[in-house]
Structures are given as structure tokens and as C-alpha cells.
Amino acid sequence: MEGPAPHAPDRRVIFTRAGILRGARDTLPLWLGMLPFGLVVGIIADAKGLTFLETVLMSAIVYAGAAQLLALELWTDPAPIGAAALAALVVNIRMAPMGAALAGWLDRLRGWRLWGTLATMVDHSFAMAVREQRAGGRDAGYLLGVGLGLWVAWLLCTAIGHLAGSAVRVPPGHPLYFASVAAFLSIMVGLWRGPRVDLGPWVVAGLLAVAAHRAGLPAPVPLLGGTLAGAALGAWIELRDQARRPPPAAGSAASAPQGPAPGDRG
Amino acid sequence: MELRLDVLLAILAMTVVTYACRAGGYAVLRAVRPPPFVDAMLRHLPGALFAAYVAPPLVAGSWPAWIGALAVVGVQLGTRNLGVAICAGVAAVWGAQALAG
Known part of the structure; x- marks a missing residue:
């Protein structure tokens, strides 16, 4: 080198x-x-x-x-x-x-x-x-x-x-x-980024999908309903946490958008 | 070697949508920053989606499926290798079903 x-x-x-x-x-x-x-x-x-x-x-x-x-x-x-x-x-x-x-x-x-x-x-x-x-x-x-x-x-x-x-x-x-x-x-x-961030959203997404499935809703509806509800909850938790905790240093929140867990996928 | 029209249309629709995510995402997000809630929601979408996908079959499934799920998570944590984890999960379900007779 x-x-x-x-x-x-x-x-x-x-x-x-x-x-x-x-x-x-x-x-x-x-x-x-x-x-x-x-x-x-x-x-x-x-x-x-x-x-x-x-x-x-x-x-x-x-x-x-x-x-x-x-x-x-x-x-x-x-x-x-x-x-x-x-x-x-x-x-x-x-x-x-x-x-x-x-x-x-x-x-x-x-x-x-x-x-x-x-x-x-x-x-x-x-x-x-x-x-x-x-x-x-x-x-x-x-x-x-x-x-x-x-x-x-x-x-x-x-x-x-x-x-x-x-x-x-x-x-x-x-x-x-x-x-x-x-x-x-x-x-x-x-x-997975830890229980604080992901547990609630994932459980809600899964449970809602199961419930919609049991209710007999057609194919993509359980999946989409669960996904959107889970993601919305995740976003809400994240923004609430950000509002409670003042940023440690100016500008740290404006980092570049990250892809999901780099390194583990095909 | 058959290519049916309805299948071709579905594949083309997936292609257009996927390219819009790849290239359109770059073109749009470079110019405008989405509102924080949308931004955060986009980041949470994949995890929630996969949770919504795996929950119904696991809840409906028998105990071999749960053994398989445990094996996948354990092996993925240990090896960080998608291929090995998939193989371990299938092997665990196979073994458990054989045991169950």
C-alpha cells in the first residue's frame, strides 16, 4: 500500500x-x-x-x-x-x-x-x-x-x-x-438496532399483520397495514426521543442518511 | 421457454418501481430533505415489513417452525452470514419435523 x-x-x-x-x-x-x-x-x-x-x-x-x-x-x-x-x-x-x-x-x-x-x-x-x-x-x-x-x-x-x-x-x-x-x-x-428502537414497531407490525390475516383480509393488506403501522410507531418513538434529549453537539443530527445495517445482505 | 404477458407486465412494474427507488431517490433526496417523520418512517420500513411478513406463518406454524426461527437467529448472530443462517434454519425445521414423525 x-x-x-x-x-x-x-x-x-x-x-x-x-x-x-x-x-x-x-x-x-x-x-x-x-x-x-x-x-x-x-x-x-x-x-x-x-x-x-x-x-x-x-x-x-x-x-x-x-x-x-x-x-x-x-x-x-x-x-x-x-x-x-x-x-x-x-x-x-x-x-x-x-x-x-x-x-x-x-x-x-x-x-x-x-x-x-x-x-x-x-x-x-x-x-x-x-x-x-x-x-x-x-x-x-x-x-x-x-x-x-x-x-x-x-x-x-x-x-x-x-x-x-x-x-x-x-x-x-x-x-x-x-x-x-x-x-x-x-x-x-x-x-436490529436494539429493543428501544425496534421492539415496539416490530411487535406492532407483526401483531397487526396476524390480526388482519385472521380477519381474512386479502393478500397484501395484512402485510402493508402491519408495515405502515409499525414504521409509523418507530418514527414516532424516534422523534419523541430526539425531542426529549437535546442534541449533544450542533450538527450531529444532520448526518448523511444511512442505509440499513451496511454489510449483511444479498 | 415461455414468457407470458401478465408475468412480463408484473416484472416490468416491479422494475420501474425498483428503479424509481434507486435513481429517483437519489434525484429527489439530493434536492429536498423530506420532513423528519417521513425520513424516520423510511428508515423503519424494512424492519417492520419483515416482521409483518414472518409473524403470520410463525404464529400459525407448529413448533418445528419456532425451532427453525431460533436456529436462524442464533446462527445469524454467530456467523453474520445470511446463507449459513438460512441453511441452518431449514435444517432445524427438517430435523424437528423428522423427530415429530
Whole structure:
């Protein structure tokens, strides 16, 4: 590691092929970790009647694992266009603050470099780009490289999952279907910020979803009702705590928006 | 190799919405800061969503599902690895169901 010049005269953001390749290479250790989640999405897609082409197309252009899994859980025949879009919105709205948090790089990009890089942004590429930025990195190609590397892995994993699912018929009620609950539970462990912040909202979200489910409300309603109520309670608790506790130092509340628990997701 | 119109439309709808979150979020939040309540709610949305998703099957589920849930949380805490945690959860449910006969 050569140390950067302390008075680097040029702090301009660059976008190079080398940066893209380095980002893509940095994803290789993550490929194996993505495999089970990708397999689950592929297998569920097959179980819900999606063809191989439809499954791979969804992975290629939606490219958002948790949203795909949730939409597939709500899947019906004919395809539930509104419910799928709603599922994607609720799961992926978390990505809205990520681009703003990376403005230091993105503001310097134009055209396909900007809008194409944004298209590949996922939790992991966000987390790795933040780390790279904090370490003084100024090659914005890195963000695109990580996004593309994970995209290839995602396509492969879901494709393999679909092939496996159609080769071996998995009967309903099989333990394998617990994998989608397991995936969301382990994501929740990564999101957990402590009982004060999360316990109330999560319990309310869960209980309301169960109640709406028992009341026989149709598919996305229990999920959405529980989610919105839980999130609103969380926001209320957070703002109430902020109002009670005066900020320790000026400006500390105005930190950049954070993505959910950087570092733990596929 | 079939691509049905209704499925294609659902996938395209998901794609548009997802891209709007990725790119539209950057374009909008760079220009305007949302009110604090909305900002805080956005941050709480994912956790609440997943809680609302897992609660009904767990509440309705039998004890093997709970064993599986404990295994997932324990392994995720220990390894911080999503893939390993999913496998552990499925294996635990499998084992518990086998025990239950």
C-alpha cells in the first residue's frame, strides 16, 4: 500500500475501467454467501409457476432479492401486477436514501455512468462503496463494479435454483419453504438496532399483520397495514426521543442518511 | 421457454418501481430533505415489513417452525452470514419435523 500524498492536489472523482474491475473482483468472496438466498428465490419462482425465462428476466431487470422473494410469495395466476409493484415499492424504498448518501461520487457522474450505476445499486454495493469512500477512494467505477459483480452472481444463483426446483419437485409443506421465512429473519437480525428502537414497531407490525390475516383480509393488506403501522410507531418513538434529549453537539443530527445495517445482505 | 404477458407486465412494474427507488431517490433526496417523520418512517420500513411478513406463518406454524426461527437467529448472530443462517434454519425445521414423525 503506497500512502496517498498528504496534500493530494487533485481530489476529483474519476470513473475508470480499473475501478469497475476492482469492484467486481471484491464481490467474489460474497458469491458463495449469496447462493442459498438465490437458490431459494429460484426454487420459489419455479414453485409459483414462473418459467425459467421469466425467473431469469426478473432477476436481471428487477435485481432486488428481498423484493423478488416477497412478490413471489404474493404471486397468483394471472400475475398480480399491482401487488408485485407494491411489494417492490415497500421493500426497495430503503434504497432511496442510498444514492443521496453517495452523492460525493454520483454528483460527478453524467449520463449512463450515473443512471446505469444507480440501476445496479444494492445493499452490498452501497455498503462497500461507503467503506471505499471513507478510505479515501475516488474511483466511482468501484460502485458500478460491485453492482455488476453481484448482478452476475444473482443471475447465476436464481437460474440454478429454478433448474433445481424443476428437476426435483418439492412438495408443499416441505421444510425447504421455511427458507423464505429464514431469509427474512436473518435480514431482521442485521437490521436490529436494539429493543428501544425496534421492539415496539416490530411487535406492532407483526401483531397487526396476524390480526388482519385472521380477519381474512386479502393478500397484501395484512402485510402493508402491519408495515405502515409499525414504521409509523418507530418514527414516532424516534422523534419523541430526539425531542426529549437535546442534541449533544450542533450538527450531529444532520448526518448523511444511512442505509440499513451496511454489510449483511444479498 | 415461455414468457407470458401478465408475468412480463408484473416484472416490468416491479422494475420501474425498483428503479424509481434507486435513481429517483437519489434525484429527489439530493434536492429536498423530506420532513423528519417521513425520513424516520423510511428508515423503519424494512424492519417492520419483515416482521409483518414472518409473524403470520410463525404464529400459525407448529413448533418445528419456532425451532427453525431460533436456529436462524442464533446462527445469524454467530456467523453474520445470511446463507449459513438460512441453511441452518431449514435444517432445524427438517430435523424437528423428522423427530415429530
